[in-house]
Amino acid sequence: MLSVETRHAIDPATARGFDTEALRRNFHVGGIFADGEIKLIYTHYDRMIVGGAVPAGKDLVLDEVPQCGTDTILARREMVVVNIGGEGIVRAGSDYAMAKGDMLYLGMGSGPVTFSGGGRFYILSAPAHKTLPSRLIRIDEAARIDLGSQATSNERTIHQFVHPEVMESCQLVVGMTKLHNGSVWNTMPAHVHDRRMEAYLYVDLPEDQMAVHLMGEPTETRHMIVRNEEGAISPPWSIHSGAGTASYAFIWAMAGDNVNYKDVEMVGMGDMR
CATH class of the missing domain: 2.60.120.10 (Jelly Rolls)
Structure with missing residues (x-):
């Protein structure tokens, strides 16, 4: 079926006025x-x-x-x-x-x-x-990037599967990020990319645990609670970041104007609100 x-x-102006129900109705994937x-x-x-x-x-x-x-x-x-x-x-x-x-x-x-x-x-x-x-x-054919550190609770490995360094696609860029033991933050420091949207799916999260997914404009952040096999649709104007209460991985996927993974606008930690 x-x-x-x-x-x-x-x-973004409309999203600023959303309550929890409206945020989930428009951006939550479950x-x-x-x-x-x-x-x-x-x-x-x-x-x-x-x-x-x-x-x-x-x-x-x-x-x-x-x-x-x-x-x-x-x-x-x-x-x-x-x-x-x-x-x-x-x-x-x-x-x-x-x-x-x-x-x-x-x-x-x-x-x-x-x-x-x-x-x-x-x-x-x-x-x-x-x-x-x-x-x-398969995962051993993906490009690998190690980022973050234990000191900032964001030590993680990024596996790039459908990515210019691995294969050609038209506009999809897809990979998986795995958090190391003791780390909880993904995609922090945050960024936006106005030329591409992104979708997240959180996986391997224990059923009794959750992740707090951050979205919104950098100076107008909002949050959604997501659980295993749930995620978020992220507009081009929105950050996409999160922290979990237990170990997890997430699948990220982008589509839009180009496939340049590094085509992002970084958000300073002091600029987040």
Whole structure:
């Protein structure tokens, strides 16, 4: 079963007046992993789609999504599938066996996508301008960056999967960041990138723990409580950062005007409010 929710773009002036309910209604990502279902959120931020597919013992086929206006979702789009569960298979022209933590890039024109096995599949898709080869990327093939320190509680490893240093894509840039033991802060010091939106998904967070996700303009920050397999849609004008009450990882994905990972505007720690 397929369900699609549409999220319209919100400007920063409007977001300043949101209460908790309005923030979550517009920016929180939750409930996208349901047994036997494909659940998508179609955003008006660079037309990014985020969603989940949980086969739970049967095949699930992702084909036509009315919001895309095409016969099949990948007719004019590219896609990245991340397995956050058990062993699973994704079929799109070829069969791709995926273990937990693997990422699969599917190029424009790959056709319908079938999910099967014991995987829990996180789905990311954005418009594409040309067809590029599909590719399965495992964590040892990703580019690695170590950042932060224990002294500032932000020691972390960034794994860049769909990234110019690893492979070519049209506009999707996707990776996973893992916090080291004893560190809680991600993406701090914070930044914004006006030319790209970003989506977060927090994973490997114990069920009785949570993360506090920070968003908003640097001088008008807001927060949302997120739990395991939940995340946030981050507009280009917003910071995207967070701290957890236990060890966790998160999947980050960007779409927009370029694929330059370092094209950001840093926010000084003294400028945050």
